[in-house]
Amino acid sequence: MARRPTILDVAAHAGVSKSTVSLVLKNSPQIKPETTDQVRRSMQAVGYVYNRAAANLRSSTTGLVGLVINDLRNPFFTEFAASFQMSLFSRGYATVISNSGEEPEVQAKIITSMIEHGVSALVISPSYGDVTATFAQIATAGLPTLQVLRQVSPDTGQFPFASFDYGDGGLQAARHLVQTGARRIAFVGGLPGRPITAERMQGYLDEMRRIGAQPIVLYGRPSRHNGAALAAELLREHPDVDAVICFNDLVSLGMMSHLARTGIRPGRDIRIVGFDDIEESAQTWPPLSSVACDITSFGEKTAAALLDWLTKGKKPPPVHREPVRLIVRASSSGETA
Amino acid sequence: MARRPTILDVAAHAGVSKSTVSLVLKNSPQIKPETTDQVRRSMQAVGYVYNRAAANLRSSTTGLVGLVINDLRNPFFTEFAASFQMSLFSRGYATVISNSGEEPEVQAKIITSMIEHGVSALVISPSYGDVTATFAQIATAGLPTLQVLRQVSPDTGQFPFASFDYGDGGLQAARHLVQTGARRIAFVGGLPGRPITAERMQGYLDEMRRIGAQPIVLYGRPSRHNGAALAAELLREHPDVDAVICFNDLVSLGMMSHLARTGIRPGRDIRIVGFDDIEESAQTWPPLSSVACDITSFGEKTAAALLDWLTKGKKPPPVHREPVRLIVRASSSGETA
DNA sequence: CTGAAAGCGCTTACAG
DNA sequence: CTGAAAGCGCTTACAG
Numbered sequence: 039m040a041r042r043p044t045i046l047d048v049a050a051h052a053g054v055s056k057s058t059v060s061l062v063l064k065n066s067p068q069i070k071p072e073t074t075d076q077v078r079r080s081m082q083a084v085g086y087v088y089n090r091a092a093a094n095l096r097s098s099t100t101g102l103v104g105l106v107i108n109d110l111r112n113p114f115f116t117e118f119a120a121s122f123q124m125s126l127f128s129r130g131y132a133t134v135i136s137n138s139g140e141e142p143e144v145q146a147k148i149i150t151s152m153i154e155h156g157v158s159a160l161v162i163s164p165s166y167g168d169v170t171a172t173f174a175q176i177a178t179a180g181l182p183t184l185q186v187l188r189q190v191s192p193d194t195g196q197f198p199f200a201s202f203d204y205g206d207g208g209l210q211a212a213r214h215l216v217q218t219g220a221r222r223i224a225f226v227g228g229l230p231g232r233p234i235t236a237e238r239m240q241g242y243l244d245e246m247r248r249i250g251a252q253p254i255v256l257y258g259r260p261s262r263h264n265g266a267a268l269a270a271e272l273l274r275e276h277p278d279v280d281a282v283i284c285f286n287d288l289v290s291l292g293m294m295s296h297l298a299r300t301g302i303r304p305g306r307d308i309r310i311v312g313f314d315d316i317e318e319s320a321q322t323w324p325p326l327s328s329v330a331c332d333i334t335s336f337g338e339k340t341a342a343a344l345l346d347w348l349t350k351g352k353k354p355p356p357v358h359r360e361p362v363r364l365i366v367r368a369s370s371s372g373e374t375a
Numbered sequence: 376m377a378r379r380p381t382i383l384d385v386a387a388h389a390g391v392s393k394s395t396v397s398l399v400l401k402n403s404p405q406i407k408p409e410t411t412d413q414v415r416r417s418m419q420a421v422g423y424v425y426n427r428a429a430a431n432l433r434s435s436t437t438g439l440v441g442l443v444i445n446d447l448r449n450p451f452f453t454e455f456a457a458s459f460q461m462s463l464f465s466r467g468y469a470t471v472i473s474n475s476g477e478e479p480e481v482q483a484k485i486i487t488s489m490i491e492h493g494v495s496a497l498v499i500s501p502s503y504g505d506v507t508a509t510f511a512q513i514a515t516a517g518l519p520t521l522q523v524l525r526q527v528s529p530d531t532g533q534f535p536f537a538s539f540d541y542g543d544g545g546l547q548a549a550r551h552l553v554q555t556g557a558r559r560i561a562f563v564g565g566l567p568g569r570p571i572t573a574e575r576m577q578g579y580l581d582e583m584r585r586i587g588a589q590p591i592v593l594y595g596r597p598s599r600h601n602g603a604a605l606a607a608e609l610l611r612e613h614p615d616v617d618a619v620i621c622f623n624d625l626v627s628l629g630m631m632s633h634l635a636r637t638g639i640r641p642g643r644d645i646r647i648v649g650f651d652d653i654e655e656s657a658q659t660w661p662p663l664s665s666v667a668c669d670i671t672s673f674g675e676k677t678a679a680a681l682l683d684w685l686t687k688g689k690k691p692p693p694v695h696r697e698p699v700r701l702i703v704r705a706s707s708s709g710e711t712a
Numbered sequence: 713c714t715g716a717a718a719g720c721g722c723t724t725a726c727a728g
Numbered sequence: 729c730t731g732a733a734a735g736c737g738c739t740t741a742c743a744g
Binding site: 392393394398406407410434 | 730735736
Binding site for chain 4: 042044045046056057060061063064088089090091092093094095096097
């Protein structure tokens, strides 16, 4: 391929200096309209492509935001990514997304690469692991950086954290089940020691204590597949359970498909509440009750908060918890549409 | 924040020239090990961050690949994105992912931005629309660019196209249903005029012609939600249908949840085959037969093909079709596990 | 309203 | 094995 044309080529073609071309590029009002038009035509003619690397080198403000996602295969995170990116896009910012795939080493390299490529800010839905070196690197680079959905750095003063109020969601789910008559309630799915598991379970544990019931907890990887396995384990070990709060909807859906196989009817024989309210939950049969976390809105708010920080210097509060809301459907109420 | 340190700061700290620092950066073997170590220590000490924009400006090879995805909310595409990125990552290339959200205008701006940021190559799973200007821009930039999964530019000589052999998949599905006794077979879901719909339907139409059966086609947006609506329409308009090939698994799953509601049992009362074989299909109840498109492997092969082009100048063939394979499960065979 | 000059932080030959 | 100098393609004051 031939060398890419530069502003010098454009300037030569238009018969002006390169400064003038540069000013046209920035839509400067101080260039005569006729000159601007001529320069634009010359850009077309020579096939000019703006070289942002060169521009950044001089001005050092890229309008590029890096988004690091722990699992691009999980719809919850991709919905966040899509919403966040659209929101930034509409305000003139470009977002580069990278997937760490739950591997802290990959995450470290991605972040290094993004910093080297000159992103102006970072939003990280982090992979768990030893991330002290990674965050130290961000600190020395001096980049505005948000932790979202998972907190891995304790330094929320420097790296503000935003997520959902999962604790309250667990409480809403447990109260709903108790109020509709359930007494033997299990919490199923989620990995022990993980903050999100602990948060979602806390409200459940509190409510169990309040009514003087014994908690029943089955940990496990929160996948659809494992949901089915956990359902089998639950039926075997705790056949008298009358309600279940699942770590997330994937676990609920896996559980429901196992129950369908054994002829047990959710909502009639056992009440089920999930977490996240993914699209599928409203459409499965019976429809699944779920604690709704409005991730689309969360993506938009995250974008707004980041831009406030970036452009107005308004740093977000160290911790922000977005409210959640229990959606009651047939899987926990017994009503069939 | 203070100014970012440069190689000059590192050089001053280490007591060498900036050329030496630059050579250390590139792991040049011609620098004495002791000097290398000293320079590395100085980088740590001053908090040096490599500025890739400046480096690119001089050397103009970025090792950055742009991936433009039409719908980051669709697991099929995110699985491709994740696999592609991991594959490139393991070979030392960084991938920036952006989502066009099925909007050709957004796609155009994303691609402009990526070119300006100096990507070395582009892989596009495109949004439909008028993309002539977009591809013209890529052509003038002279970037190796692959179209995947959807073809929008007819110029496959310049922009090679790779996808799955959907036509053969439709044929496999139709033959399977015919061989297991179905005669009134419908094709449900997919938008008229879309190439992928046409390809997936073609094998079905061929087989219907071969057995002298009348095709029954119900078009519709290929979502889970619409799958349920299409199921209702199908039962109403064509109550004698004994088998269905769905445009994709989401449509199948939506259809199956509607059928569950009405007491119709897939695999016994009506045979169903989907397309894509997403993870959920094996785990729903009854398990869903599906034409498997190994998107993970496709992502890896795409990465390999792109690197062959980028590093060895081996341009991929204009059109490549990856084989697909029908997975028979209970939804179309009546066998229950 | 437009041009000449310096400089952003690197890499790249070229000396030594 | 290491240093001095030029240059990548822009932007930014500063003149005019």
